[in-house]
Amino acid sequence: MTLQLYFRPMACSMATRIFFYEADVDATYTKVEKGMLRTEDGADYLAVNPMGQVPAVRLETGQVITENAIVLQYLADRFPESRLAPAYGTDQRWEMMRWLNFITTELHAGVFHPILTPSSPEGAKAFSYQMAPLRMARLEFHMKGRDWLLDDYSVADMYLYVILTWTQATNIKLSDYPALQAFVTRMRERPAVRRAFNEELPLYRAELEPAAA
Numbered sequence: 001m002t003l004q005l006y007f008r009p010m011a012c013s014m015a016t017r018i019f020f021y022e023a024d025v026d027a028t029y030t031k032v033e034k035g036m037l038r039t040e041d042g043a044d045y046l047a048v049n050p051m052g053q054v055p056a057v058r059l060e061t062g063q064v065i066t067e068n069a070i071v072l073q074y075l076a077d078r079f080p081e082s083r084l085a086p087a088y089g090t091d092q093r094w095e096m097m098r099w100l101n102f103i104t105t106e107l108h109a110g111v112f113h114p115i116l117t118p119s120s121p122e123g124a125k126a127f128s129y130q131m132a133p134l135r136m137a138r139l140e141f142h143m144k145g146r147d148w149l150l151d152d153y154s155v156a157d158m159y160l161y162v163i164l165t166w167t168q169a170t171n172i173k174l175s176d177y178p179a180l181q182a183f184v185t186r187m188r189e190r191p192a193v194r195r196a197f198n199e200e201l202p203l204y205r206a207e208l209e210p211a212a213a
């Protein structure tokens with residue numbers, strides 16, 4: 001048995017796919033259908049993650065890990081030879097947890113989720129647009145002159161990259177944040193990132209096309 005990632009194309013679960021490719025970890029990939037109720041093979045997804053969200057990773061024991069910031073840390077710690085997270089208890093690890101928390105709350109849940117969720121009310125979207133500049137500027141300030149969020153490449157970069165790819169579907173212009181734009185370009189130079197992106201983009205586009213008659 002291998003690890004199993006439940007994903008949606010181009011969603012935050014792509015960070016886990018990037019991890020698997022970076023760390024050369026054998027895994028299986030199960031797409032969750034739009035609506036988040038069923039997997040591509042018809043199974044009840046709410047039985048996997050009652051929140052109906054991705055990512056979820058099923059371990060060999062059957063245990064399911066959810067919440068992106070935790071999934072990524074679990075995997076980085078489980079495969080320490082990948083060196084994709086600083087050792088637990090070090091200053092850099094606290095720094096990584098700080099950024100993962102920032103990404104998941106301030107950016108993902110606070111800004112991008114309300115803007116990109118079709119059913120979210122206009123007022124929620126407007127409030128998120130209001131919150132975006134401070135958060136994007138905070139990141140831009142941090143990334144000026146740096147390659148990665150931490151001293152070394154880590155799982156936090158994977159999560160940040162995926163979130164920043166979503167700017168294309170919003171009115172937040174990445175070109176207003178040159179250090180973040182350069183970060184996205186740097187990430188795309190990595191074979192594991194390109195591979196994950198190139199595999200998920202067609203799946204995402206296929207769902208936008210009307211079903212063939």
Ligand SMILES: N[C@@H](CCC(=O)N[C@@H](CS)C(=O)NCC(=O)O)C(=O)O
Binds near residue numbers: 011013036052067069
């Ligand atoms: N708190 C969760 C949020 C995950 C999340 O929002 N995932 C999105 C995709 S990026 C999702 O599954 N959306 C479907 C939904 O919420 O109905 C985490 O950090 O993993």
